[in-house]
Amino acid sequence: MDPEMDSQLKIGFIGAGNMAFGIAKGILSGNALPANIKVSAPSSRNLGRFQELGVAVTHSNEEVVSGSDLVFVAVKPHLVAPVLTEISEHVTERHIIVSVAAGVTLATVEELLPENSVAIRLMPNLPCLVQEGALLFARGSHAKQEDGALLRSLLHRCGLVEEGPEAWIDIHTGLSGSGVAFVYLFAEALAEGAVKMGMPSALAHSIASQTVLGAGKLLRESGKHPAQLRSEVCTPGGTTIYGLHTLEQGGLRAATMSAVESATERARELGRK
Ligand SMILES: NC(=O)C1=CN([C@@H]2O[C@H](COP(=O)(O)OP(=O)(O)OC[C@H]3O[C@@H](n4cnc5c(N)ncnc54)[C@H](O)[C@@H]3O)[C@@H](O)[C@H]2O)C=CC1
Ligand SMILES: O=C(O)[C@@H]1CCC=N1
Incomplete structure (x- = not known):
């Protein structure tokens, strides 16, 4: 138009x-x-x-x-x-x-x-x-x-x-309509991890939000698969792979996939009412 x-x-x-x-x-x-x-x-x-x-x-x-x-x-x-x-x-x-x-x-x-x-x-x-x-x-x-x-x-x-x-x-509802709230939960947890390690809360939240913004912008603008970018952050034997191992042990990936699935199913359920 x-x-x-x-x-x-x-x-x-x-x-x-x-x-x-x-x-x-x-x-x-x-x-x-x-x-x-x-x-x-x-x-x-x-x-x-x-x-x-x-x-x-x-x-x-x-x-x-x-x-x-x-x-x-x-x-x-x-x-x-x-x-x-x-x-x-x-x-x-x-x-x-x-x-x-x-x-x-x-x-x-x-x-x-x-x-x-x-x-x-x-x-x-x-x-x-x-x-x-x-x-x-x-x-x-x-x-x-x-x-x-x-x-x-x-x-x-x-x-x-x-x-x-x-x-x-309905899938997009789980992925993105609700998905933003999943990202906020992750951002909050990132900040709380830093607070636990002794960083002041306001600074931790400010850095967590910039981290989510920067990661998202690079993901979108590079057009790379997230796994590729993840491997670019990982130094062998370095800090990131230790943290990623902990996230995998905590089931973050499966939990996130299930979150998209639950939100999609809920959207389908709302549609049946
Ligand atoms: N909040 C979000 O992130 C997203 C929401 N949606 C959808 O958007 C819709 C609205 O959600 P929100 O804005 O979050 O809800 P909300 O509760 O913030 O807003 C609903 C609005 O509808 C008004 N309202 C209630 N009865 C009305 C009536 N009879 N006539 C006219 N207006 C009436 C309320 O006064 C309120 O202003 C929902 O169906 C939701 O599924 C979709 C994608 C994302
Ligand atoms: O939670 C909800 O039902 C709405 C739809 C997607 C985001 N908010």
């Missing part, structure tokens, strides 16, 4: 939580204008920070739908059905409805919207806030390639945006 169109598209958010805020911030760092964005939530609690972005806020979901071309549904998964039921009569063929709810399938979304509605399922993650998200979307049965292209263009400043089959969305 050309930047001109990008700046004219009317964008709505139903739900004013952490993920809506992350996507809104990412979008606003591109060509979208705050005046073209409207957000709804039942209480004013979370709306203040959107107002600080210059975005219009309301308590009416209907108002968001009526005034938008593309609407992100960013409520908790169990609220998607009641919200779609509520807005359904206001959804027309001009709308693109984008659900970011974990687990909720395109079939469920399409069933609750008028026939032939354009629906897209998107799984973002919280680093959209700093334009380093990892987002995967799948198009519903009436969403054309150009609808996907429009969404991709809108989100391009949120981070890496990929399209795939719907079956991969």
Whole structure:
């Protein structure tokens, strides 16, 4: 989409939580204008920070739908059905409805919207806030390639945006939607290890976050397999291989694989509700 169109598209958010805020911030760092964005939530609690972005806020979901071309549904998964039921009569063929709810399938979304509605399922993650998200979307049965292209263009400043089959969305939820929390747990443990060895906590946390950032940036920018980079850090008989041996004994690799598996299974379970 050309930047001109990008700046004219009317964008709505139903739900004013952490993920809506992350996507809104990412979008606003591109060509979208705050005046073209409207957000709804039942209480004013979370709306203040959107107002600080210059975005219009309301308590009416209907108002968001009526005034938008593309609407992100960013409520908790169990609220998607009641919200779609509520807005359904206001959804027309001009709308693109984008659900970011974990687990909720395109079939469920399409069933609750008028026939032939354009629906897209998107799984973002919280680093959209700093334009380093990892987002995967799948198009519903009436969403054309150009609808996907429009969404991709809108989100391009949120981070890496990929399209795939719907079956991969739950996996991406475990890998990346939830995966960021797994990385935070690891970062916390790194820092706590340093605190245990006598380093002041603030410095340990600052160095741990820079270590995660630097490792991630090098991994992405080098395009190397993580095992290759890991071997480049390891001096034979040096410190790293001793530490890695301890991590393997603690089952970090198996535990991490199981974490992605559990989160994926949970997303699938949420989708069956
Ligand atoms: N937080 C994250 O890292 C990620 C969250 N998601 C998905 O995003 C969705 C939202 O998650 P969060 O932002 O974390 O939740 P949150 O609890 O921070 O936000 C939910 C928002 O929905 C609003 N809301 C509640 N009932 C509503 C209604 N009837 N109409 C309009 N708004 C209503 C709440 O006031 C709140 O502002 C979930 O479905 C989750 O699966 C997806 C990827 C990552
Ligand atoms: O925990 C959750 O269910 C959501 C989906 C991915 C990240 N947060």
